[in-house]
Structure formats: C-alpha cells, structure tokens
Amino acid sequence: MLSLKDAVFYNYFRSSAAYRMRIVMALKGLTPRETVDVDLRNGAQRGEDYLKIAPSGLVPSLDFGDHPHGQSLALIEWIDATYPEPRIIPADPHDALAAREIAFSIACDIHPVDNLRVLNRLTEQFGADNDARTAWYHHWLKLGFDAVETLLKRQKDHGGEGPFALGDTVSIADVCLIPQVYNAERFNFDLTPYPLIRAVNDHCLGLPAFSDTSPDAG
C-alpha cells in the first residue's frame, strides 16, 4: 500500500495547488519522507529530471518511488481515503457534492486560466504587458469568485451556519479557496465585494494548518 511516509513531495512555496496539499497534510498531521522544492521562477518544472516525475511539468506531485503521481485534487482524494481523520471530503454525499462544487469552481474554472504558463503565453504570443496580464487574471477571478460567493451564500441559506465554506467543518472547499484568495491578494484583486469569501478566509487563516503552510510562513 502506498504511504505518505515513503513519499517525496514536490512543492513550490507560491504554488496554490501545492498549498492545497500542504494544508491537507497539516490538517491530518502528516509529513512526507522528503519535500523537494521545484523553483517555478527558473523553469525547473520543465527540466528533464522533474518531467520524469511529472510529465505535465506542473507542481505538486508525490513520488512513491516507482509510482509518481500528480494533480493536487487526485492526490488530496487519495490522502483523504488513506488517512480519513479529519475528513475533508464529507461523508454525506450531498455535502461532498457541495464541497466539491466549490473546490472545482476554483481548481477547474479559475486556476487553470490564471496559471503562470498561461500568463507567460499571453506575453509570448500576444505581447501582453504586465497590466494586460493582470487584467486577464482579474477577469477570470471575478467570474469565478462571483460564483463562489453565491455558492457560499446558498450554503448559509440552507442552514450551513459556521465559519467554514460548508458550515461547521473544514472541507476541500476551504482547502481550495484559501490558496486562491492568497493568490488574488498577491495580484491586488479587490475582495471587498466578497464578504463571505473573506470571512471564510479570515477564519481559516486563524488555524495553524492554513497559516503555517501559507507561502508567507517562510
């Protein structure tokens, strides 16, 4: 059976997909055998050595020796199934659906179009300068956060009272949301229109699993 204790975690401190994994491991008190930094600033993700681990050229990934795997959401699902306490995919199927709906709105709809390689491609192919790159980023973030804010409101309207995205308990929705908010702030995105997102973010950052694993934690 695969074990996290035998795995090498390929990480980058500013990667929001890797931050998701750091949060989940911290929530569950898990430490991989080794953490290796892949410096996205100098293109290490496309280096020959890392491509042998991760053919996508993206972080994060986990290498279990003969079995390297990538994709943060797939890895998080594996971690949750293997180390269930505390659960971050809710046991109740409807709650799990709601948690994944918020998580995927971020990880599938916002994150891919705002990724470093996409922003770089805008510059290489269309000559986008920094302002144009930021405008692109803000455009997709606004569409995505408008939707997520509405989903959080629906949770509240359906009795999901509590400080997390789903109410009383932490879930994969918070695990995806807090890194995306970190990123939004880094790109000077105005979060004023999103009181529910801000409230969940403030609450989660009061917990060590979120704050100690933040890119700002050093």
Ligand SMILES: N[C@@H](CCC(=O)N[C@@H](CS)C(=O)NCC(=O)O)C(=O)O
């Ligand atoms: N769907 C992938 C996305 C991974 C991803 O996009 N990682 C970014 C950092 S957050 C990356 O490695 N970017 C490198 C690049 O754009 O060249 C996952 O969830 O693991």
